[in-house]
Amino acid sequence: MPSGLIALLDDVATIAKLAAASVDDVGLAATKASAKAAGVVIDDTAVTPRYVVGLAPERELPIIGKIAIGSLRNKLLVLLPAALLLTAFAPFLITPLLMLGGAYLAFEATEKIMEKLLHESHHEEELVDAMADPAELEKLQVKGAIRTDFILSAEIMAIALASLGPMSLWTTAFALFVVSLGITAGVYGVVALIVKLDDIGLHMAERRNAGARAFGNGLVHVVPKLLAALSVIGTAAMLWVGGGIILHGLEELHLLEIVPHTIHHWSEVAGHAVGPIGPIVEWLAYALGSAVAGIVVGGIIVAIVRRFTKHPEDLVVDL
Known part of the structure; x- marks a missing residue:
């Protein structure tokens, strides 16, 4: 009897160790996957604040909450399965699907650049039409944000999946679940902070303390510039991430390998030429090369889309 109990305890201890190891594996895999998807996460964080610009301050956090719920629903109910x-x-489809997503990101970014250069703004026209009805405006903004988030979330999940490596189906599912929760909470937590910075600044500007007032007034003046900068960062990130995904896919599929290999080579040369800060310069050079690749691919898609449709966004399917 005692020996049986000891054997049972040994078995329980073994199971506990295996479970702990499994949890550690999931944690490490989720961390690695999240790091690999960092570029798209930056893009997601930079893009989202524009969807609450122009809305009543008291509706900003509820709207971000709606977008976050929609994002989590996208990830857990559609993208995770x-x-x-x-x-x-069909694991062989992961890389081609990643490349399609990268091409879409490149298209979106290039289209935004084209709209700026040609002084077009179809999105703003829609917002003006909806201004008379605040509820309709809010609905339009949330719908647009969730639609954009779906594409970015698909890229995040695909990058995470590709970076996990060989794991059991359940461990993969749990790791992607952790990635979904962590990235959604991180992105929309940061977005909520960004869009409320001006309110925080106004509150601090009313304090009696001179230092607090100065800091608050500084925030009030900086936030509009920050939001404008985030728009530029978001576009740049879409080009960098989209182009990088396409280059990596070409290497994986052994197609036009001279393109990614050339960019890798130029990046290494640039890194070696500057000494101690070489790794940073090499990374920046590769990011720039990826962005150029994104502009080329995005430009081709924009030209095709504009050839066959009046407004490129007409091709976007509502999700």
Whole structure:
């Protein structure tokens, strides 16, 4: 009896160790996957604040909450099952799908640049039409944000899936679940902070303390510039991430390998030429090369889309 109890305890201890190891594996895998998707996360964080600009301050956080819920729903109810199906039945499709997503990001960024250069703004026209009805404006903004988030979330999940490596189906599912929760909470937590910075500044500007007032007034003046800068950063990130995904896919599929290999080579040369800060310069050079690749691919898609449709966004399917 005692020996049986000891054996049972040994078994329980073994199971506990295996479970702990599994949790550690999931944590490490989720961290690695999140790091690989960092570029798209930056893009997501930079893009989202524009969807609450112009809305009543008291509605900003509720709207961000709606977008976050929609984002989590996208990830857990649509993208996670799709990722697991790909893992189980068609892992060879992961890289091509990643490249399609990268091409879409490049297209979106290039289209934004074209609109700026040609002084077009179809999105703003829609907002003006909806201004008379605050509820309709809010609905339009949330819908647009969730639609954009779906594309970015798909890229995040696909990058995460590709970076996990060989794991059991359940461990993969749990790791992607952790990635979904962590990235959604991180992105929309930062977005909530960004859009409320001006309110924080106004509150501090009313304090009696001179230092607090100065800091608050500084925030009030800086936030509009920050939001404008985030728009530029978001566009740049879309080009960098989209182009990088396409270059990596070309290497994986052994197609036009001279393009990614040339950019890698130029990046290494630039890094070696500057000494101690070489790794930073090499990374920046590769990011720039990726952005150029994104502009080329995005420009081709924009030209095709503009050839066959009046407004490029007409091709976007509502999700």
